[in-house]
Amino acid sequence: MTSVRLALVLFVVAWLFDVLGLQAVPLWLAFVVALGLELEFFLAARQSRPAATPDRAPQDVDRDELGYGDEADELLLVREAGVEIWVPYSGESDEELDELIQRERGREPVGIVGRARGRPVARLATGVALIAALAAVAWFVDSRSGWNGVDDRARVAAEARFSEEASRIVGRPVEIRCDDAGEHVGAVQHADGVAEVGGTLAYLSPERCYALYRLAFGGHVNGSQTARAIAVLAHESWHLRGVGNEGRTECFALQSGVRLGERLGLSDETARRMMRQQLVENSLRGASSEEYRVPPGCREGGELDIDDGSTRFP
Numbered sequence: 642m643t644s645v646r647l648a649l650v651l652f653v654v655a656w657l658f659d660v661l662g663l664q665a666v667p668l669w670l671a672f673v674v675a676l677g678l679e680l681e682f683f684l685a686a687r688q689s690r691p692a693a694t695p696d697r698a699p700q701d702v703d704r705d706e707l708g709y710g711d712e713a714d715e716l717l718l719v720r721e722a723g724v725e726i727w728v729p730y731s732g733e734s735d736e737e738l739d740e741l742i743q744r745e746r747g748r749e750p751v752g753i754v755g756r757a758r759g760r761p762v763a764r765l766a767t768g769v770a771l772i773a774a775l776a777a778v779a780w781f782v783d784s785r786s787g788w789n790g791v792d793d794r795a796r797v798a799a800e801a802r803f804s805e806e807a808s809r810i811v812g813r814p815v816e817i818r819c820d821d822a823g824e825h826v827g828a829v830q831h832a833d834g835v836a837e838v839g840g841t842l843a844y845l846s847p848e849r850c851y852a853l854y855r856l857a858f859g860g861h862v863n864g865s866q867t868a869r870a871i872a873v874l875a876h877e878s879w880h881l882r883g884v885g886n887e888g889r890t891e892c893f894a895l896q897s898g899v900r901l902g903e904r905l906g907l908s909d910e911t912a913r914r915m916m917r918q919q920l921v922e923n924s925l926r927g928a929s930s931e932e933y934r935v936p937p938g939c940r941e942g943g944e945l946d947i948d949d950g951s952t953r954f955p
C-alpha cells in the first residue's frame with residue numbers, strides 16, 4: 642500500500658509539472674484508481690483477518706493467555722458491542738453467570754480479532770485522507786497554472802490570434818474560443834476541440850490553447866504537445882471550412898499545420914517535422930479511433946494533396 646501511495650504522490654507531482662506529457666491523462670482518473678486500490682486493500686485485509694471458525698472454543702493458547710488453565714470446564718463466548726469476551730463456565734446459575742460476565746468485562750478485550758478489526762479501517766482512513774489532501778493540492782496548483790494561470794487580457798489576445806489563424810485557413814472570419822469551463826471539450830468527451838461543420842465557431846481544450854499560447858506568445862515548444870495543438874487548431878478550422886469526414890479533415894489539417902506552425906513561430910523545418918510526426922502517429926492509431934485515420938489518398942500527389950506544386954508531404 643505504501644508503494645501505491647508513493648506512486649500516486651509521484652504521479653500528481655509529475656502531472657502538475659507535465660512531465661512526459663502526463664497532462665494528457667485526466668488527473669481524476671489517478672485519484673479514482675488510487676481510491677479503488679485503497680478499497681481493494683481494505684476489503685482484502687478484512688477478509689484475510691482470522692475468520693469465525695466453526696469451533697468457537699478458545700484454543701489452549703487462549704486459555705493460557707486468559708489464565709484459566711483447567712479450572713473451568715468450559716469457556717463461554719459472549720459478544721458485547723463488537724468485543725468478544727470469553728467467560729469461564731462450570732455450570733453456574735444465570736445470576737452467577739451474569740456476575741462472571743460483569744467481571745470479564747473489566748478485562749482487556751482479548752484476541753487477534755479485536756485488534757485486527759481496527760487496523761484496516763485506520764489504514765483506509767489514512768489513504769482516503771491522503772488522496773483528499775493530494776486532490777486539494779492538485780486542484781489549487783492547477784487553478785493557478787496552465788491555461789487557468791493565464792490572465793484574462795492575455796487570454797483574449799490569444800483567442801483573437803487563434804481566430805485570425807483559423808480564419809486564414811477557412812477563408813472567411815471565424816471564431817476560436819478556449820473552453821475554460823470544460824463544457825464543450827475535454828478529457829471526458831475525448832476531444833481536443835469541437836467545431837460545427839461549415840459553422841463560424843470552434844472550441845479548443847484549455848491544454849491545446851495553452852500549448853498554442855506558449856508557442857505564439859513565448860516561443861515555447863513542448864514537443865508533441867505543441868505539434869498536437871497546431872494540428873487540432875488546423876483540424877477544427879477545416880471543419881469550419883465545411884469538411885465533415887474526420888480522416889479527410891485530419892489530412893488537410895496536417896498539411897495546413899505546416900504554414901500555421903510557421904506563422905506561430907516555428908521554423909519551416911520544425912513545423913514540417915512536427916506535422917509528419919503527427920501523420921505517422923495517425924497511422925499508428927488503433928481501431929478505436931478508426932474514423933480519424935487519414936484515407937489512403939493522404940500522400941504526396943494523392944487526391945487529398947492540397948499543395949500540388951510541392952513535392953513534400955505534408
Ligand SMILES: [Zn+2]
Pocket residue numbers: 876880887890
Ligand atoms: Zn474532427
